[in-house]
Amino acid sequence: MHSHQAVLQASQLKQNQARAQWLSATLIHWSEQTADAATGHYRLYYSNPARLHIAQDGSMQGEDGKLTLTPLTRFAAKPTQAQFQYLPAGLQFQLQQSPDRIRQLLHSQLIIAKEDSKGRVLSYTHLQHAAALDALYIDAQQATLGVSLPKQDEKNTRTHFQLWAPTAAQVAACVYKNGKAHASQLSPMRFDTARGTWHTALKQNLSGHYYRYLVDVYVPGTGIVRNLVTDPYSISLNTDSQRSYIADLNAASLKPAGWDRQQRPQRVKTATDMAIYELHVRDFSISDDSVPHRDRGKFLAFTHSNAKGMRHLKELSQAGLTDVHLLPVFDIATIPEKNCISPRINSKGADPEAQAVIAKIADKDCFNWGYDPYHYSAPEGSYASNPEDGAVRIREFRQLVQALHQAELRVGMDVVYNHTAYTGQHARSVLDRIVPGYYHRLSPSGKIEDSTCQPCGNTATEHMMMAKLMTDSVRLWAKQYQIDSFRFDLMGHQPRAVMEQLRDQLTADNGRAIQLIGEGWNFGEVANNQRFVQASQLSLNGSQIATFSDRARDALRGGGHGDTPISMRQRQGYINGMLDRPNSSITQAYTQQEKMRAADMVRLGLAGSVASYRMRTADDIERRLQDIDYNGQPAGYASQPGEVVNYVENHDNQTLFDLNVYKLPDNSTSEDRMRVQVLGLGFNLLSQGIPYLHAGSEILRSKSMDSNSYNSGDWFNVLDWSYRSNGYGRGLPPAKDNQQFYPLLRPLLENTAIRAGQTDILSTKAAVMDLLKIRQSSGLFRLSDATEINQRLRFFNTGAQQNPALIVMQLDGSNLPGEAYRRIIVIFNSADTAQSIQIPGLNNLPLQLHPVHQNTVAGDRRIAQEARYDAAHAGFYVPQRSITTFTELN
Structure with missing residues (x-):
């Protein structure tokens, strides 16, 4: 044993991290802790059968070969490339190997070791290989991945399979006649060394069949595994996504009657013409007794044009609403597609029964918001009448789109390309079981980053083939399903350059602009552009891509994300008491300066958060909005109004009605609550930019104070199109995210005077409809150019x-x-x-x-x-x- 540097034992090998990174096809950076490279010898070991281990004498054994590495410099330094500045300082090694040789090495188990003069391992690490794969297989960007069926005029009837798996040892395609039968064909696939793809062609048209891939691949820390896995490019699947479905999306059998002849709404000429309504497919109809029971909670509910929910949407459309944005409708990992549970609940006030029932079955019931991606380009099966038949979900989602288009409403999708629900060797992990360690963003030590969703895994759209997967998927939804706009969940975790390329590709594909909006929050491992220029609020100037603005939102509502029980009550907003109605928790009245500051932030929102707009502020100085401070950032940040989405409520956190229950005095009348709701939505609707409404906000929607209803079931996410109830007082919300608020919530939920009655609900609806009509009546509310504003x-x-x-x-x-x-x-x-x-x-x-x-x-x-x-x-x-x-x- 050396002093201060113990020789590693054999049992430690599998647990070591990936602290080395390929920076290019031939350059490796190892964030070694030892600053002086002269204190050891460095080797790159490789083993095709993954048998590397440290023997009892401390030496590396089991290799097929090894390469001696010479550090380029004696002392540790940071990489020079901008995209790798987040890495700690380390040593760099240049491999003097041909591209073909390095491609071969990347199929193997690879470990870099630092050894003493006797060949004993002092330290070692696995390698992160994304940059090398991107450099070596750049032509893969041109590959048509997934399954391609023969065109009608082709003489040779063949079904082509192509999968990108550059590190796999071998791949085969397994074909099934249906979703339950044993495999009818097993076809070994050939490797394309230029693109890193595996491909095969079977001599028949396999439309209507199903398939999976058999992938033999090295998994760091595990060894060579054989994964039977679905296709990342699946366009549909059978029940619970066990097998990928083979189909041509252009086939007449997958299109509802009149699909190709339908007239898409032409109301939106520029982004600021949009007025968006955010809606969850299941929420929309599960409680609507005017929809046939079999279609409640399904895509087909939208086809019942005389049902209460569709009549409501058509009223909104006639008033000026242009777009319905659907919460995730891609294939979701956390909603059972068969035998899901719909519990019977009878609860009211502050009764804890409802949340207790839901907590027991939350992962088995039929509800989830759906921010748990499984397959990005396939419709969700739980919303289909028959999830076992891969054709049904395709056809029925198209029927939903067609029904909304007939109501003069465009259709937008909420898409979640920033993470996957599962990673590694989990049964519902797809990407990581095909190219381990590539599709997800890794920390400098090799851990999968999870800042967007714990315990999910952040995807790495800065990597070429993850960017391709995202862009190919969005382009498919736009072209094949006539989707008109997209909302990107946590878009700040995507590179601006990738989003701009996608924007241009969508325009070229469809001959018209497809609007892109998203959450531009700046946080996590990508914050402040440390890995790439983000698609975030402050980084998208001039991009024509819009981000949600929190400036006026927080001023209007009071407080912000992450409020504690104390601050929830004590931080009133501009509309709900700050000015003249302190609640019982306010110990010190707001100053005139604080009130004027809030009013300025509301004006900023009305001006679309446009950076160049000038306004006299509370201190009597005329400033550009970009020169007004907002938590250390410019308050006005957008180049153009079409780059801003205004909102006071969405699916996240409490509804506006519920927030106002916290903020307003407890003795506020039902009319007070209605007026405050209309004010909040009115500021939103009459601001420059793109207004965004959460479904039900116009009918005083409550979730019984639930701060995070993503898995709270139908009970707390209820939408009542009969307008008899707004959903308030249906019991204590689930303890998981709300328990800290229980002491506050109990008396509030028991207060029956807070519940909205039908008169208040209908009055709120009518007032909001009028505001939509006013917005629609003049282009002055929808100016598309900052100069005009x-x-x-x-x-x-x-x-x-x-x-x-x-x-x-x-x-x-x-x-x-x-x-x-x-x-x-x-x-x-x-x-x-x-x-x-x-x-x-x-x-x-x-x-x-x-x-x-x-x-x-x-x-x-x-x-x-x-x-x-x-x-x-x-x-x-x-x-x-x-x-x-x-x-x-x-």
């Missing part, structure tokens, strides 16, 4: 002397082709009392209430009855908690 948008009542309860916004429509209004004045009154204001320069104008206000039947009739404009004195009077729009015709 700078020229046409103006705020009054700003600076140090403002009344922070009133936000007065003017939109100038003069000289705007096709615009009906020369001027629009919108006054947002978030105070608990009616307000009046004089605005110099707005006197003697032919202003009238917006026609929607004048003609409303069930909306906010107070506006037509109480709102006034005094032309002689430029005075405006508006009701409490209201949004009033005045117009001047062009």
Whole structure:
């Protein structure tokens, strides 16, 4: 034994980490702890049967061969390549081997060892090989992966299989006549050394059959394994995704009647024309008794045009909604596709029974949000009438798309390419069982990163073939299912360059722009562009790709993600008490400066968070929005309004209604709660940029205060299209994510006065519909260029002397082709009392209430009855908690 450096024992070999990385096809970096390279000898050992081990004498044994490595420098240093700056300092080694030789080595078990002069191992590591694979198999980008069926005019009827598995020792295709039969064919596949793909062609048209791949591959720390695995490029599967389905998506049998002739809605010319509604497939219909029982919770529920839910969507569409964004509908790993459980629950108030029942069966019931990807390019089977038949889910999802298109609603998909549900050798892991260690992002020590979802594995879209898988998948959904837009979950974990390439490919494929939006949060192992330039809020300027803005969201609602029970109550927002209605937990009133600061952030949201827009702030200084601080970042960050998504509620965290239960005084009336809800949604709908509504927010949707309902079942995620209940007070929400709030929740959930009745629900719905109509009535609410916003948008009542309860916004429509209004004045009154204001320069104008206000039947009739404009004195009077729009015709 050496002093300070123990010789490693044989039992330690499998547990060591991958601290070495290929930086290119021939360059290796090892983050060795020893700074002086002269203290040992370095060798790269390889073994095709994976038999490397450390013998009792401390030497490496079981190799097929070894290469002596000479460090390029004596002392440790960081890599020079920008994409590897996150790595610790280490030694680098240049391999003097041909590309073909290195390709051969990458099929083997590889270990770098540092040895003493007697050949005893002092330290060793496995290698991360992604960069080498990308460099050596760059032509794989052009490969058509998956299964290709013969075209109708082909004389030779063949079914082609192609799988990218560059480190596999051998691969075979197993073919099955159906989802349950034994294999009818086993075809060895040939390796393409240029592309790293395995391929075979079988002499028949296998449409309607199923298949899997038999892959022999080395798994670090395990050895050579034989995996029977589905295809990452599966377009459909049988029940619970046991086998991949063979089909031509262009086949007439997979298309509903009229599919190729359908008229896609033409309402969206630019991104800011969108008004998006986020909807979960199962939530939409599982409680809708007007849908036949067999179709509830399924794709086919959308085809019942006279059902309550579809009538509701059509009303929204007529008011101005353009897009329905579906929570994940790709193949999901955590929803059983057969024999799932639908528990019977009878609970109310703060009863703990419901959450206890759900906790026992949460992973066996029929519900999950679906952020657990299994196969990215196949529709989810639990939403199909027959998940065993791979054709059914394809056809029925197309029927859903067609039904929404017929309702003049475009269809968007929530896609989750930032992680997979499982990794490694788990039975529901796909990518890692084909090319171990490639598709997921690894830490410098070789651990799979999981910042986006514990215990999931973050995918590495900076790697060539993971980027290809993502782009090929999105392109398939757009082309084959006529998807109109995409929402990317945690898009900040993707490279900007990959997203921009995808944007361009979608336009080329479809002859029109396909809008891309996503969560641009900056966190985790990729934060601050340390591995690549991210597709995040501050990195997407000029990209035409939109990110969700938290600026106005947090100001309106109060607080932010991760609030504690104390802060949840004590951080009121602009709409729910900060101005003039402190709740019982507020120990010190908000200052005038805090109120004005919140109002400024709300104005910033109304201006679309556009960086170049100038506004006088509470300290009486005119600033560009990019020069206003937001938690150490520029508050205004977008180059163009089409790069911002505005929202006050989505599927994550509590609903707006439930957040307001925390924030508002407990004795608030049902009308108070309704007015605050409409205010929040109104600020969202009338902001520049893209408005995003969570399904049910317009009918006061509650999840009984659940802060994370991803696995809370149908009971807490209820949507009631009969409008009898908003879902509040159905029991204590699941303990897993809510137990810390139980002391607060119990008295609140028992308070029956908080529950919304049908009158309040219908009034809220009508008021939100009116706001959608107002937005739709003028292009001034949907300006697509930052220059236009700078020229046409103006705020009054700003600076140090403002009344922070009133936000007065003017939109100038003069000289705007096709615009009906020369001027629009919108006054947002978030105070608990009616307000009046004089605005110099707005006197003697032919202003009238917006026609929607004048003609409303069930909306906010107070506006037509109480709102006034005094032309002689430029005075405006508006009701409490209201949004009033005045117009001047062009």
